[in-house]
Amino acid sequence: MSPTPRALERLIQEFTRLPGIGPKTAERLVYYLLKQPKEVLSAFAQSLEQAKDEVTTCAQCYRFSDQSPCSICADPRRDKTILCVVAESQNIPVIEKTSAFHGRYHVLGGLVSPLEGVTPDKLKVTELETRLKANGMKEVILALNPDLDGETTSLYLAKLIKPLGIKVTRLARGLPMGADLEYADEVTLENAITGRREVN
Ligand SMILES: [Zn+2]
Known part of the structure; x- marks a missing residue:
């Protein structure tokens, strides 16, 4: 018999499915939550459901938003001829904070990863091509993590986009290899955007 009650084991298992949460952290979170009053837990569960329902x-850009089109896509002051391609929705607030970018975004929904079986058809690549062909686009900035999957995706997209006669740039090398855009500090990221280089 396991010393942990079965319902707790199940919950811990659920938590380990979250990104960056190992068994130890999952256990700590579950025990913390159990000590909370039932109302707090109900409110927590409700917030989760509400977020899923309302978001x-x-x-147009495939980011999570309160409405569609989102506030950025609906803003006429944003440059339609320059598109910043990111892997996930959560990369956008980080780039927005730098104020170095005034174009629009496209969220891929992940990165090409042969090891994890993520092929381009599982991402918003066809949708990207459609946008690029429609809008008189001048430049695409590939703002992807400087790691193996980010590199693979950047190369794949550059090959796809360049024949369309659109300039393809990528973030400058200020970001250390293996870094996560989500955690990059504003100054580093701003430099990486303003110092972006054309992909040859
Ligand atoms: Zn949008």
Whole structure:
């Protein structure tokens, strides 16, 4: 018999499915939550459900948003001729904070990863091509993590986009290899955007 009650084991198992949460952390979170009053837990569960119900995906850039089109896609002051391609929705607030970018975004929904079986058809690549062909686009900035999957995806996309006669740039080398855009500090990221280089 396991010394941990079965319901707790199940919950710990659920938590380990979250990114960056190992068994030890999962256990700590579950025991912490159990000590909370039932109302707190109900409110927590409700917030989760509400977020899932109320948050939609922008039909233009595919980021999570309150409405579609999202506030960035609907803003006429944003440059339509320059598109910043990111892997996930959560990369956008980080780039927005730098104020170094005034174009629009496209969220891929992940990165090409042969090891994990993520092929381009599982990402918003066809949708990207459609946008690029429609809008008189001048430049695409590939703002992907400087790790193996980010590199693979950047190379794949550059090959796809360049024949369309659109300039393809990527973030400058200020970001250390293996870094995560989500945790990059604003100054480093701003330099990486303003110092972006054309992909040859
Ligand atoms: Zn949008």
